[in-house]
Amino acid sequence: MIMFLGGVIIVSIILRVWQLSGQSFWIDESFSISTAQSIIEHGWPVVWRSSLYHYLLAGTSIFVGYRMLSVITGVGMVGVGYIIAKKWFSPIVGLITSVLFATATIEIAWSRQARMYMLLQLCFWLSLYLYQQYRQKNIQWYWPILLTIITISIHEFGIALLLFYFWYEIIKKYSPKLVLIYIISTTILTGLVYHFIFPVTPYVNYWWHYLYYFFTTYYVFIVLMCIGIGVAVKQHKQLVYWFISILLGWLIILSFIVPLLQYRYLFIVLPIMYIFSSVGIVWLWKKSKLVVLLAVIILIWQNQITLIPKTNYWLESDSVNSPFTYKSITPQPNFKAAYKFLSDYPNENIITPYPSIHKLYTGQLPKSALFISLTGGTYPDRPDKDTYTGVPYQTPQAGDVVIVDDFAEQQITINNKELLWEDVNSAPWSGLRIYRILAE
Numbered sequence: 001m002i003m004f005l006g007g008v009i010i011v012s013i014i015l016r017v018w019q020l021s022g023q024s025f026w027i028d029e030s031f032s033i034s035t036a037q038s039i040i041e042h043g044w045p046v047v048w049r050s051s052l053y054h055y056l057l058a059g060t061s062i063f064v065g066y067r068m069l070s071v072i073t074g075v076g077m078v079g080v081g082y083i084i085a086k087k088w089f090s091p092i093v094g095l096i097t098s099v100l101f102a103t104a105t106i107e108i109a110w111s112r113q114a115r116m117y118m119l120l121q122l123c124f125w126l127s128l129y130l131y132q133q134y135r136q137k138n139i140q141w142y143w144p145i146l147l148t149i150i151t152i153s154i155h156e157f158g159i160a161l162l163l164f165y166f167w168y169e170i171i172k173k174y175s176p177k178l179v180l181i182y183i184i185s186t187t188i189l190t191g192l193v194y195h196f197i198f199p200v201t202p203y204v205n206y207w208w209h210y211l212y213y214f215f216t217t218y219y220v221f222i223v224l225m226c227i228g229i230g231v232a233v234k235q236h237k238q239l240v241y242w243f244i245s246i247l248l249g250w251l252i253i254l255s256f257i258v259p260l261l262q263y264r265y266l267f268i269v270l271p272i273m274y275i276f277s278s279v280g281i282v283w284l285w286k287k288s289k290l291v292v293l294l295a296v297i298i299l300i301w302q303n304q305i306t307l308i309p310k311t312n313y314w315l316e317s318d319s320v321n322s323p324f325t326y327k328s329i330t331p332q333p334n335f336k337a338a339y340k341f342l343s344d345y346p347n348e349n350i351i352t353p354y355p356s357i358h359k360l361y362t363g364q365l366p367k368s369a370l371f372i373s374l375t376g377g378t379y380p381d382r383p384d385k386d387t388y389t390g391v392p393y394q395t396p397q398a399g400d401v402v403i404v405d406d407f408a409e410q411q412i413t414i415n416n417k418e419l420l421w422e423d424v425n426s427a428p429w430s431g432l433r434i435y436r437i438l439a440e
Contacts, residue, residue: 056069074424078101089275208324210263213316314428
C-alpha cells in the first residue's frame with residue numbers, strides 16, 4: 001500500500017512539473033508575482049494586499065521559481081487527502097482519494113499556477129482534520145487554532161472555518177437531520193453581519209451560476225459522491241452531515257454573500273467531492289467493476305481527470321454561450337507568444353492594461369497603462385494609476401503599440417488602429433491582439 005501511494009505521488013509530481021514554464025503567465029499570476037517582488041525589493045515590509053502566501057512565494061521564488069510553491073502544496077494535498085480519507089473511512093478509500101487528487105484536472109491546473117488557492121486548500125483541510133481530531137481528543141487544542149490562523153492569513157476565506165467548526169458542534173450536540181436549518185439560519189446571520197460591517201457591499205445572487213457550473217462540470221463526480229454519501233452515512237452519520245453542511249453552506253455563502261462571481265472559490269471544498277466519490281467507487285467496485293470503468297472513462301473524456309501530462313490547462317470560465325448575461329471569466333491569454341513577437345518588433349512605446357505582465361516578460365514596467373475594471377464593474381472615481389505597480393493610466397497616442405485581450409477589449413474602444421499580431425485562443429475569453437495606433 002505504501003508503494004502504491006508512493007507511485008501515486010510520483011505521478012502527481014510528473015503531472016504538475018511537466019513543462020511547468022511552458023504555459024504563459026496569466027493576469028492573476030502576475031499580481032501574485034508583483035506582490036512577491038515588492039516584498040523582496042523593499043526589504044520584506046508589509047505590502048498592501050500581501051498575505052502569508054505572498055511572503056512564502058517571495059521566499060521560494062528565489063530558489064525554485066514562482067510556480068513551484070503551488071506544485072509542492074499540490075503534491076502535499078495528495079498525501080493529506082490520503083491521510084484524511086484513511087483516518088475517517090478506510091485505507092482503500094484513502095488510496096483512491098489520493099489518486100483522484102493526483103489526477104483531477106482542476107487540482108493539477110491550480111498546482112501549476114502562481115496563486116494562493118492550492119496552499120489555501122491544503123491548510124483549510126489540515127485545519128478541518130485537526131479540529132475533528134481535537135474534538136475526538138486525539139490532539140491538543142492549539143493545533144487546529146494554529147492551522148486556522150495560518151489559513152486565514154493566506155486568504156480571508158479561511159474565516160469560514162470558524163463557521164464550519166460551529167456547525168460541527170451543533171451537529172454533534174443536536175439532531176444532524178436539521179443540518180439544512182443550521183446552514184440557512186447561520187448563513188443568513190453571517191450575511192447580515194457581513195453587510196453591516198461592509199455596508200457598501202452589494203447583495204448578490206449567484207446561486208444558479210454555481211449550481212450550473214457544479215452540475216454541468218462535475219456530474220459524474222456528483223453521482224459517485226451521492227453514492228458515497230449513501231454508503232458512508234450508515235457508519236459515519238455525524239461526519240457525513242458535517243461534510244454536507246460544509247459543501248452546501250459554502251455554496252450558499254458564495255452565492256449570496258461573496259460579491260465577486262468566480263468558480264475557483266469552490267476549490268477549497270472540492271475535496272468533499274473526491275472523498276465521497278472514493279467511498280462510492282469502493283462500493284461500486286464490489287457491485288460492478290464495469291460501471292466504475294465506465295465512470296473513469298467518462299471522467300477522462302470530459303477532461304475531469306488527466307493521465308497524460310499537458311503544457312496548458314484551462315481554468316474555469318463560463319462559455320460564451322452559457323445562459324447568463326453576467327459571466328464568470330478567467331482569461332489566460334498567450335502573453336508569452338505576444339512578447340516574443342514584440343521582441344523582434346521595432347522598439348516603440350508599449351501600453352497594456354496589465355503592466356505587471358509587461359514587467360514579467362520584459363524586465364521593466366511600461367511608461368503607462370490602459371485602465372480596465374478587473375471585476376467587470378465600475379469605479380466611483382477612476383484611479384490614476386495601477387494598484388500593483390504604480391504605472392499611471394493614460395490614453396494611447398499615435399505610434400503606441402497596444403496589447404489587449406478579449407476581456408480588455410470588451411471595456412475599451414481603440415480607434416485608428418493597425419492589427420500587428422493576433423492569437424485566437426480556443427480557451428474562453430483568452431484571445432489576444434497587438435495593435436499599433438495610427439495618426440488621426
